[in-house]
Amino acid sequence: MMSVSPLVRSAEQHIELDREGAVARVTVNRPEARNALTEAMRLRLTEVFRALADERDVRVVVLRGAGGKSFVSGADIAEFSQQRTTEDFVAVARRDEELYRTMEALPQPTVAVIEGYAIGGGLMLAAVCDLRICTDDSKLGITSAKSLGNCLSPGMYRRLTALLGPARLKELLICSELIPADRALQWGLVNEVVARDGLDQRVIELTERLATHAPLTMWAAKEAVRRLAEGEAGGEDIMETVLSSEDFKEGVTAFLEKRKPRWQNR
Numbered sequence: 600m601m602s603v604s605p606l607v608r609s610a611e612q613h614i615e616l617d618r619e620g621a622v623a624r625v626t627v628n629r630p631e632a633r634n635a636l637t638e639a640m641r642l643r644l645t646e647v648f649r650a651l652a653d654e655r656d657v658r659v660v661v662l663r664g665a666g667g668k669s670f671v672s673g674a675d676i677a678e679f680s681q682q683r684t685t686e687d688f689v690a691v692a693r694r695d696e697e698l699y700r701t702m703e704a705l706p707q708p709t710v711a712v713i714e715g716y717a718i719g720g721g722l723m724l725a726a727v728c729d730l731r732i733c734t735d736d737s738k739l740g741i742t743s744a745k746s747l748g749n750c751l752s753p754g755m756y757r758r759l760t761a762l763l764g765p766a767r768l769k770e771l772l773i774c775s776e777l778i779p780a781d782r783a784l785q786w787g788l789v790n791e792v793v794a795r796d797g798l799d800q801r802v803i804e805l806t807e808r809l810a811t812h813a814p815l816t817m818w819a820a821k822e823a824v825r826r827l828a829e830g831e832a833g834g835e836d837i838m839e840t841v842l843s844s845e846d847f848k849e850g851v852t853a854f855l856e857k858r859k860p861r862w863q864n865r
Contacts, residue, residue, distance in 0.1 A: 613628050614643040616647055616651075618657065620810065621659060622661060622810060623660045623707075624660075625660065626662075627663070627665065627670075630665045632672075633668065634664040634671045635676075636671060636674055636721075637675045638675075641674075641695060641698055642698075644698055645698040649701050657707055658809065658812075659709075659806045660705060660709045660710070661806060662709060663711075664714065667715065667795075668714070669714070669715045669717075670711065670714060671718075671720065671725075673720040679747075688749075695720070696752055699723070703821070704825075705821075707817070708729045710730045710806065711725035711728035712802055713732065713737050713789065714733070715734070718777070719743065723755050723758075723759075725739075726762055726788075727758065729821060730791075730805070732792075732798070733780050735795070737779075737789075738778065739783050739789070740777040741775070742775045744772060756768075757828065763786055763787065763788060780792045811859075813850060815840065819838075846860070846862050849861060849862065
């Protein structure tokens with residue numbers, strides 16, 4: 600049973616977790632506010648993702664917004680008036696960074712399913728996921744330059760630069776426009792664009808396929824790329840973990856026996 604701190608208990612109704620087979624679905628359920636995230640909701644997300652990391656039966660994690668109009672529209676700006684000092688805002692950014700790092704450290708692949716808007720913190724949340732699918736009418740962007748006048752954390756500048764490259768990231772942030780789905784795909788901001796009426800089926804197909812892949816191989820891809828993005832040296836320990844595993848032996852045996860492998864590790 601997942602323990603819940605009193606600070607985030609009020610956010611439980613807005614952060615839903617359900618499982619179907621090997622797939623866990625995390626839903627931001629606050630459609631009346633376009634799924635804007637309060638600080639309590641972000642802390643709750645951190646708790647949920649931290650708990651999922653220990654669930655060996657979960658092979659894929661899907662993150663989605665409820666209501667069909669917005670993935671996540673960013674932070675709840677009404678809270679900003681309660682954070683009156685620079686130190687308050689920096690402290691919140693540090694806690695958000697903990698959420699992003701928790702998501703990146705998940706051994707399972709994460710899939711962001713975007714319907715409608717993914718703005719500001721919503722886009723950042725999607726960017727931390729390993730794969731991103733959006734509907735053909737989606738719009739994505741960070742509009743701080745023409746609205747709030749705030750900025751990103753150093754960690755998020757690093758992540759988005761790795762994802763988009765310096766030129767496109769500067770265009771995204773300085774021009775402060777919402778990017779349509781086709782351009783988001785061209786830029787590499789999303790991996791796939793689908794029609795709304797085909798979205799659910801496509802998500803099912805993708806997650807079912809990922810659930811059959813070698814868990815340690817997917818983890819190795821995530822962890823190696825994460826370390827490269829953060830400038831960490833080394834990586835032979837990743838190879839040693841995978842190549843010494845029973846799953847690697849099983850993969851070779853299954854290939855030679857012309858059957859599907861039965862993965863055990865995660």
